[in-house]
Amino acid sequence: MSVAISIENVVKKFGKETVIDGLSLDIKPGEFFTLLGPSGCGKTTLLRMIIGFNTIEGGQIKIDGKVINDIPTNKRNMGMVFQNYAIFPHMTVKDNIAFGLKNRKVSKDEIEKKVDEILKVVKIDHLKDRKPQKLSGGQQQRIALARAIVIHPEVLLMDEPLSNLDAKLRIEMRNAIKQIQQQVGITTVYVTHDQEEALAVSDRIAVMNGGVIQQIDTPKNIYQRPANTFVSTFIGLSNIMNGVIESNDNGKAIVRIGNYKFQMNNIKKDAGSDIPVKVSIRPEEFIINKETQEGIPVTVKNSVFLGIATHYFVVTNEGQEMEVIQNSDLEELIPNGSKIHLKLQVQKVNVFNADGSESLIDREVRL
Amino acid sequence: MKAGKKRLNIWLVITLAILALFLVFVVFPMGLILYKSVLMEDGSISFAYFTKFFSKKFYWSTLVNSFKVTIASTLVSAVLGLIMAYVLRSVKIKGSKFLNILIVISYLSPPFIGAYAWVQLLGRNGFITRILNSLFNVKLGGIYGFTGIVLVFSLQSFPLVYMYVSGALKNLDNSLNEAAESLGCTVFQRVWRIIVPLVTPTLLASSLLVFMRVFSDFGTPMLIGEGYKTFPVLLYSQFMGEVSTDDHYAAALCVIVIGITLIMFFLQKYIGNRLTYSMSALKPMEAENATGIRNILAHIFVYVVVLIAILPQLTVVVTSFLETKGASYTGQFTLENYKNILMPKNISTITNTYKFGLIAILLVVIIGVLVSYLTVRKRSFLTSILDTLTMFPYIIPGSVLGISFLYAFNKRPLLLSGTAIIVIISLCIRRMPYTIRSSTAIIGQISPSIEEAAISLGATEMKSFIKITVPMMMAGVLSGAIMSWITLISELSSSIILYTSKTQTLTVAIYAEVIRSNFGNAAAYSTILTITSIISLLIFFKVSGNNDISV
Numbered sequence: 001m002s003v004a005i006s007i008e009n010v011v012k013k014f015g016k017e018t019v020i021d022g023l024s025l026d027i028k029p030g031e032f033f034t035l036l037g038p039s040g041c042g043k044t045t046l047l048r049m050i051i052g053f054n055t056i057e058g059g060q061i062k063i064d065g066k067v068i069n070d071i072p073t074n075k076r077n078m079g080m081v082f083q084n085y086a087i088f089p090h091m092t093v094k095d096n097i098a099f100g101l102k103n104r105k106v107s108k109d110e111i112e113k114k115v116d117e118i119l120k121v122v123k124i125d126h127l128k129d130r131k132p133q134k135l136s137g138g139q140q141q142r143i144a145l146a147r148a149i150v151i152h153p154e155v156l157l158m159d160e161p162l163s164n165l166d167a168k169l170r171i172e173m174r175n176a177i178k179q180i181q182q183q184v185g186i187t188t189v190y191v192t193h194d195q196e197e198a199l200a201v202s203d204r205i206a207v208m209n210g211g212v213i214q215q216i217d218t219p220k221n222i223y224q225r226p227a228n229t230f231v232s233t234f235i236g237l238s239n240i241m242n243g244v245i246e247s248n249d250n251g252k253a254i255v256r257i258g259n260y261k262f263q264m265n266n267i268k269k270d271a272g273s274d275i276p277v278k279v280s281i282r283p284e285e286f287i288i289n290k291e292t293q294e295g296i297p298v299t300v301k302n303s304v305f306l307g308i309a310t311h312y313f314v315v316t317n318e319g320q321e322m323e324v325i326q327n328s329d330l331e332e333l334i335p336n337g338s339k340i341h342l343k344l345q346v347q348k349v350n351v352f353n354a355d356g357s358e359s360l361i362d363r364e365v366r367l
Numbered sequence: 368m369k370a371g372k373k374r375l376n377i378w379l380v381i382t383l384a385i386l387a388l389f390l391v392f393v394v395f396p397m398g399l400i401l402y403k404s405v406l407m408e409d410g411s412i413s414f415a416y417f418t419k420f421f422s423k424k425f426y427w428s429t430l431v432n433s434f435k436v437t438i439a440s441t442l443v444s445a446v447l448g449l450i451m452a453y454v455l456r457s458v459k460i461k462g463s464k465f466l467n468i469l470i471v472i473s474y475l476s477p478p479f480i481g482a483y484a485w486v487q488l489l490g491r492n493g494f495i496t497r498i499l500n501s502l503f504n505v506k507l508g509g510i511y512g513f514t515g516i517v518l519v520f521s522l523q524s525f526p527l528v529y530m531y532v533s534g535a536l537k538n539l540d541n542s543l544n545e546a547a548e549s550l551g552c553t554v555f556q557r558v559w560r561i562i563v564p565l566v567t568p569t570l571l572a573s574s575l576l577v578f579m580r581v582f583s584d585f586g587t588p589m590l591i592g593e594g595y596k597t598f599p600v601l602l603y604s605q606f607m608g609e610v611s612t613d614d615h616y617a618a619a620l621c622v623i624v625i626g627i628t629l630i631m632f633f634l635q636k637y638i639g640n641r642l643t644y645s646m647s648a649l650k651p652m653e654a655e656n657a658t659g660i661r662n663i664l665a666h667i668f669v670y671v672v673v674l675i676a677i678l679p680q681l682t683v684v685v686t687s688f689l690e691t692k693g694a695s696y697t698g699q700f701t702l703e704n705y706k707n708i709l710m711p712k713n714i715s716t717i718t719n720t721y722k723f724g725l726i727a728i729l730l731v732v733i734i735g736v737l738v739s740y741l742t743v744r745k746r747s748f749l750t751s752i753l754d755t756l757t758m759f760p761y762i763i764p765g766s767v768l769g770i771s772f773l774y775a776f777n778k779r780p781l782l783l784s785g786t787a788i789i790v791i792i793s794l795c796i797r798r799m800p801y802t803i804r805s806s807t808a809i810i811g812q813i814s815p816s817i818e819e820a821a822i823s824l825g826a827t828e829m830k831s832f833i834k835i836t837v838p839m840m841m842a843g844v845l846s847g848a849i850m851s852w853i854t855l856i857s858e859l860s861s862s863i864i865l866y867t868s869k870t871q872t873l874t875v876a877i878y879a880e881v882i883r884s885n886f887g888n889a890a891a892y893s894t895i896l897t898i899t900s901i902i903s904l905l906i907f908f909k910v911s912g913n914n915d916i917s918v
Contacts, residue, residue, distance in 0.1 A: 073822045076823075080823040087817075099821065099826070103824055103826050147824065148824075
């Protein structure tokens, strides 16, 4: 019964300003799909176009092939969970959840049954007759979720539902949301600016910036094989260094950063050779080399011991500041001011063209 | 916000309907006044009436007088209100809750009742004057003219400043005080350099309200001014005068008043905007127990001010039980006065007051909520016009509104003069800006996503407005409505112009009885008004659940 959503070339204008200019994406039936991006990237705008709070100035949005551009929100049969919960403060928990059912002219007995069912699913059945005002943020969010899914919507939309909760509750609720979504099996579009949250809950993620989709992929691919430097720096932390592809023999390439040369076997065959590139290295992809002179020479500025890992803040001879993460071991921390060399886990490293807009990694290659 | 064109229609219809109402009852009468003020008898257009006003000292001196009493009273009110607010917020005063209620009551009664009560006390033949005369064997003339007017207005208006500033002080975080203290400020420096600047926008806004109220009030200078003629008195006598009335000249006078209030309004807005800070107190200032001389002085100050402020009300209530013979009291207690006003078969004065007030409040609340919803949630070119238009009555003095209504609605097809409708509409128009402003503030605090949630659950926009937004607004709107109601039943300046014997209200009756020197009846009517206000106020406290009042 789950539906597919296809967004085709949609345009959104606020007055004369075009916020989204011809965006397309497809969401599969039953998928947990996340729109991720910095604030102002257009993710909430797109979500509000899907539900109908925002008009669509061009292109179309289809649910299972049917264009919904001109269907008013209250006839779209979509459930929405809001950032500030938007619980009706003057109604009890039960009346909040029953509100949508009453609008659908469901019989009284049926409403009672459905409300009880959904209260059990979101685990707040003991709060049924309470007024929502005194309830905690997590409980209010469970009401909002129950209220949105009790109407059996074709699509569930969530707009930063966890951003008002404290850190611990956020993790608890995101697990609950993921589990309930799988249990109910609704096609879900989720908006967040929190990358960790997106990685944790999503089947697929669309990373957005400036109204444009940067990459649509699984959480694992988004993190490990970002499509450009925006994605590699927005999702997790990446150190971007200037480098050169010196030679490229059918994908087996020699890449050089400063005087440090290393071989990569997964460069695109048609990437060319003797071209400047951006090398994107995550802090945990460095290997500290204390024995030899091989690697990128850096000076340790500062270190932070965080238990599981130790973070080193280093600076290159050119003055670029970088972060290096190592699993903590029993040895003493490297003293500030030490000169060390950094080698790379070359299989994990990503290489982009000179302006960082395109990945030069061939993802077909098995390493 | 809109997805389909159909759904906008209902709101468009409401917008247009309210716009039409304001065009007929605000723009049309005001336009007519403007037109009349420059229209000569021979049909030509000229500024002759304005020249007439500004070239004869007899006329323009009233404007000077008005400015004198208004500025003096506004200054006294502002200082008194500020000090009262600060003292009551910073020092624990015994019985402060009760004092608060007394302050509000003294504000809520119409100013001219204060004037007539002070004449009873300090006039030529006043109660206190007679005591002083016999004690010191002198013959005091009593307070009339400038002093009298300023006394009445100041005591009547400082509560307004007090209420506003007190509200602002509540939002002032005590850590600001503590920070200033830790940086070496003395108490006086702290008040002068931290607290006064922070409450200045509020002080200005409330001072403007005082200014407008005092500037356009004609009852007080009429009763206590004697030879001291202010502008509203001139306006009233030009329009209602027994000897010669000149419609066009009165219209020109109206235009002059509106011009002045308009300038004041923009001046206050300009200064206010430059000085506004947004504050919200995590830890509000708390009244502390003061000790020693400071404590005693604070108590004496507060109690004396409140006593003087409430004295007119007490006078009225007491004299309502005194037997009168002509204009003087016999010294005997009696219920005769109440018998006089309640026993006749026709007590329409009292029923009119309640009826008009209730109907007006109902209309004001409905239209006010709709307008604020439209201007906050459905922003468009039309609703922004609505926003400006509905705020316009804020700067129209009551007497001007009354006069413009008589001009505009004394002919078919809009023959309304003499009817209850015209009185009710004028009450509505006068109160509308206040209700709209408070409703707008209430809607501003309701997140739009609450309505969106309702719509996403299948409700229509209208249904989500009625089932979600309106109930959420109700508590705030209701307490605002009670305050409006108290203000409306005390209204004099437009009713006095619009009333006929059939549509007389309490305030009009009080005024008429005072003019006829029937002080007993006037006092009895006033007491009924005061009791109504007190009961309404108690209901207000019950409904709003707190002791903060904004008018």
